[in-house]
Amino acid sequence: MMPPRPIPRFEAVYRNEQRRLLRYFMHKAGPDSAPDLVQEAFTRLFRSNALERIDNPSAYLTRIAQNLLIERGRRLARERTVFFPFDEGRDAPVCADQEFHIEAMELRRAYVQALRAMTPKTRRIFLMHRMRNLTHREIGERLGITQKAVQYHMTSALARYRRVIALQN
Structure with a gap:
């Protein structure tokens, strides 16, 4: 059946x-x-x-x-999900403000740390060159040292900055 x-x-x-x-x-x-x-x-x-x-x-x-x-x-x-096409001409990428400010603060902190670690003479020469825009010759004349000595201190200061920034990354 x-x-x-x-x-x-x-x-x-x-x-x-x-x-x-x-x-x-x-x-x-x-x-x-x-x-x-x-x-x-x-x-x-x-x-x-x-x-x-x-x-x-x-x-x-x-x-x-x-x-x-x-x-x-x-x-x-x-x-219901809506997708909008990306138009590079209209929708240009922008930097994230918060991330930019955080990176700037970290860089500033590294800058101050490197400045503090320099000898007073190297710090003074570096700031005269970077902040007052004086040439090596002008700095040498004001401090009574040779241009080679100014160059030595600048090289030392920049090397210190490179080391501090390398430690940050």
């Missing part, structure tokens, strides 16, 4: 559950989407071939309905 065909059982489940499922979807998804969701839920139930193996088709159908609503919500969220 052949096993009973699943269609009569499916029809019975459809008759018993269709209205309940329609109300459920109308409440959860609205009247426009409810009929399509009911049809999809029963299509999934029929395609699963699980009707013969399950004891409670109503609960199984409810789980299918819940999964459909979850999938629908995810799909709607993806569709």
